[in-house]
Amino acid sequence: MNGGPAMRRVISRLAVLLLSxxxxxxxxxxxxxxxxxxxxxxxxxxxxxxxxxxxxxxxxxxxxxxxxxxxxxxxxxxxxxxxxxxxxxxxxxxxxxxxxxxxxxxxxxxxxxxxxxxxxxxxxxxxxxxxxxxxxxxxxxxxxxxxxxxxxxxxxxxxxxxxxxxxxxxxAPAFEYREPFFAEAFDGDWAVRNRVNGMHAELDSSRGGKVVHFPFVHSFYQLVPPEKYFHEHPEYFTMVGGQRRGDHAQLCLTNPDVVRIATQQVCHWIEENPEIQVVSVSQNDWAGFCECEPCTQVNEAEGSPAGTLLRFVNAIADSVAKRYPWVRIETLAYTWSEKPPRYVKARPNVIVRLCHMSPACNVHSLYRNCPENRAYIEHLREWRNHAERIWVWEYTTDFKAYLMPFPNLDAVLHDPKFYRGHGVTGLFYEGSYPPGGGGEMAELRAWVLAKLLWNPNRDGRKLVHEFIRGVYGPAGKCVQEYVDLLHEQLGSSKLHLHLFAELEPDLLCPELLERADNLFRRARRAASGDSALLARVELAWLPVLYARLEMARRGYPGYLRGEEFARAAAEFVRIAKEHGIRRIRESGEAGNVERFIETLDFVGNPMRRCWVIGPFEIPHWPGLPIPFPPESGFDSAAVYTGTGGQAIRWQKWEASRSSYLDFVELFEPDTLGVAYAFARLWSPADTLVRFGLGSNDGVRAWVNGQVVHEKPIQRTALPNEDVFEVRLRKGWNEILVKVDQAGRSWGLYLSVDDLDGVFRWDWFP
Ligand SMILES: [Zn+2]
Ligand SMILES: [Zn+2]
Ligand SMILES: [Zn+2]
Structure with a gap:
């Protein structure tokens, strides 16, 4: 309770800070x-x-x-x-x-x-x-x-x-809120000495405290819990496709009862915990804003679903301002609410946290104006006319692969200055945060960001050099060469990478990874005799090992095979265990490092040729339980009725470089529906073999008419996320896969474990 008044002063002085x-x-x-x-x-x-x-x-x-x-x-x-x-x-x-x-x-x-x-x-x-x-x-x-x-x-x-x-x-710091969000940055001593003040660091009052959020984010269900209200009051929740939904829903933001209940909940939280400085009133982490008539009217007039959202947040903020003037209400401008509304402006006690999510290039600085970032930059500029206080949620790792070499220093080093120039006053950089840490270059990014969030005018490249010299000592020269090499390769690849990027053969080509591996062999020699330094060098090496193994596992040619693969796998397992790494991606069971290690010997032969058909219409997700004609037998000449009454038929698909079967590229509409892939797989013998599969979203698979795998789930696709055994017969086998779509990305990875290269995928027997 003692913290209350002091914390109140902090907030009331935030304005002073900006003027000083x-x-x-x-x-x-x-x-x-x-x-x-x-x-x-x-x-x-x-x-x-x-x-x-x-x-x-x-x-x-x-x-x-x-x-x-x-x-x-x-x-x-x-x-x-x-x-x-x-x-x-x-x-x-x-x-x-x-x-x-x-x-x-x-x-x-x-x-x-x-x-x-x-x-x-x-x-x-x-x-x-x-x-x-x-x-x-x-x-x-x-x-x-x-x-x-x-x-x-x-x-x-x-x-x-x-x-x-x-x-x-x-x-005084350039940003009032500074949070590099990495497991390595949560340590209280590290955080206070590097002058960051975010919620997740262990910053007790002797370390000056921090910006205290409650809840932190995605709070709609905490404000109005569906298990408490949906049964009696489905109208509190979103109407999507003509139906009120409680599961994976948002709130109906124009319903006055929802405003009242949410306001009471916010006030209750503040009463319970006087240390709260910022209350998050923000959408759940999925799609589907309310399409009821009153909500639609507002959103159409405002030109964005952020219209209903910001009016809702303002209503709560007005009540809070009277009773708890030191508390701020924060909301997200995220995916469907990223585009600012036309008219409504945020109240002075509202923080809008703009998220650099999608579409986005998360490796290049915003100064470069990558095509993927243009809408976002435009939205940032427009939001300034709608909110006095804008904080940004940035992404600074690959959330599908924390260990993937992710050359985003251009963004890390320059964007804090860009944001400062655009009036942003708080920066959250989401990196690899799960306990255990160990994400690629996590400590380097956390430290450099801490410096730049204090003063974005510092020379970021010098900071990187300094960190590498300081942390890697005699091995630093090789580590620096590796970092430079990786970033040069990004430049020549012309790639723009998103925070959910896949491992790209144009970036992580066999030659680059081999050169990187040699640099780390030299770095390890330079570190020999100093076991602590050697451990740090090996942690920096781990992403190179990961990429070499993972590219091979995904069936790309030219990567490690046989003995070399086994040796690299053993090194990977040893280093990951020595460093206590637990997660290698943000979500899903496949993110557990043990799970990855268990299936490390799976070397995929991906399905590169198949037939595809879709989109079949579904009223709402999930679509897996709804049967469509392809399930009763493959007929390449058949014509079926698809979404919106369109005539759909099987078409041939062949993978380009990546084996990702992207239904979004193939089908229209691509926001909700079901698609099928059908392929023939030749096996040299009757055999039990492992399949590796990744899907977005839910999936069911048949082999020769028998269901062999089923996963009703919403997720992003990762190669070999599900590994399961199937029985194949000698000669040609028929493989059918059904994938449903809940929103955003939609696609499939499928491969057979084939170290010896004896299986063959094709359209025809
Ligand atoms: Zn509504
Ligand atoms: Zn770019
Ligand atoms: Zn999806």
Whole structure:
């Protein structure tokens, strides 16, 4: 409960922060002060009488790191017992306030600090709760060369004397909300030392606290639970295709009862937990906004489903503003709500969190204006006319493959500045976040982002070099070469990669991966003798191993085979286990590393030729239970009735480079329906063999008329996500696969385990 009023001040001062002199001058005006000389110091750290836990930690941290640097241990005293000279004042107490009165014009923001020397004294003072603590870290980092790269690797330079120039530096972060969302960034010490303040880091009050959300995101069902209301009041939930739905639904946002219930719930949360600063009132993580008549009317007038959403959020925000003026209401502008409305504007206590989801290029900087990003950039510009406070949800890993080499440094290094220039005040970078961590270059991205979220004008490339030198030491040269090589390959491939990108043979070609592998062999030699360094180098190598194995498993030619495959697989398993990696993708059972390891020996021969037919009409998802004529026998000449009464027939399909069978490219409409693929598979013998299958969305498969696999599910497709055994007979077998579509992507991967290359897919026997 104690945090309440302090937290309220944080929020009420957020506005101040944005107006304050953000990049204060750094003046070195003649003369220097030696705080430590030859390992001894006559300086004292002075705290305010009413020092906060964060200010006390600031003093402890300063003492600790000065001691690590120089061996000198400075005493910490309260201002009522301070000496007459040689003082380091931390925090604004009665004495520092008086001594600084000519320098401090107004109050300092909650994260703002002033570093100043005066006479022989040093002042590190900041607004509460975090300003002074951040000031100490800025002093240690920027003036004295300390770095906290990762949880394990810090750099605290040894120096027998600690000398500072004359200082007068006032600074606040460029973004009020800074969250690199990686498992590696949740550690409280790492987070506070790198001055990030997001919800998921372990930032207790001694670390200055953080921006406290509740709930964090996708809160519609928490606001109006369907298990409580749907039975009695289906009208509270979305109408889609003429029907009210409770499952995988959103809310009917124009229903006044829904507004009332949601408002009560929000107020209840705040009453229960006075530390809450931001309440998320945001759509569930799937499609399907309400199509009832009142909702449709508003959305049509507003030109976007964000119309009903923002009006709904505003109504809640108005009630909250009266009772809890320090709380903000946050909503998402995400997929169907990304496009801003025409008229309605967000209330001043509303945060719009714009998500860079789809379509999007998530590897190139927004400055490059990739075609995939143009609509998003346009939406960002328009949202500025509809909301005072825009935070952005960025994506900075591949969510289908956390271990895939994902060359997105162009975006990482430049987009914070782009966002700052577009008036964005908070940045969340979603990376690989599950416990265990270990995502590709996760620690590098987390650290570089922390620096750029504080000051996006810094030279990002230099930060990357510095991190690699600091963390990989003598192996750093090879790691840097690898990073450069990968990014050059992205450039020459002309690819634009999305956050759900697949492993691309044009990017991760056999030659590139072999060169990368050689670089890491050199890096490992350079690291030999230092087991901790070797472990870090191997973790950086893991994505290269993963890509080499996975490309082979997907049946691309030119990758590892036989002995080489087995050796790489063994290395992969060892390193993944040593580092405690648990997840290799965001969702699904196939994301468990154990599951991946179990099926690592599956080397696929993908279905590259088949017949396809669709779309068959379904009233709503799921479509698996509804039978259509292809299930009663294959007839290549048959004509059936498809969605909207169109005549549909079997067509031949042949894979290009990727073996992904993309129904969205083939069928219209592609938002809801059922499709079938039919292929013939030649087997050299009667045999039991494994199939690998990935589908979007639900799937049922038949072999020679028998159902062999069924999964009613909504998911993105991943090759070999489901691995199951089937019995094939010698000669030709008939394979039929049914895939339903709940929305967005729609497609299929199918392959047979075929290390020896004896099976054959074709249209005809
Ligand atoms: Zn409605
Ligand atoms: Zn691009
Ligand atoms: Zn889908």
């Amino acid at each position: 002199p953000v990049w204060g001058s750094l003046l070195a005006c003649g003369g220097k002060i030696a705080f430590v000389s030859d390992g001894t110091s006559d300086y004292t750290i002075v705290l305010p009488k009413d020092a906060t836990p964060a200010e006390r930690r600031a003093a402890e941290e300063l003492r600790t790191f000065l001691a690590q640097m120089s061996g000198a241990s400075l005493p910490i005293v309260s201002e009522d017992r301070m000496p007459a000279a040689h003082r380091i004042f931390l925090g604004l107490g009665d004495s520092s306030r008086v001594l600084l009165r000519d320098l401090l014009q107004g109050p300092l923001g909650p994260e703002e600090f002033l570093l100043a020397t005066k006479g022989q004294d040093l002042f590190v003072v900041g607004g509460r709760p975090r300003g002074t603590l951040y000031g100490v870290y800025a002093l240690l980092e920027d003036q004295l060369g300390c770095r906290w790269y990762t949880r394990e690797v810090s750099c605290i330079p040894k120096r027998s004397s600690v000398v500072l120039p004359r200082l007068r530096r006032c600074e």
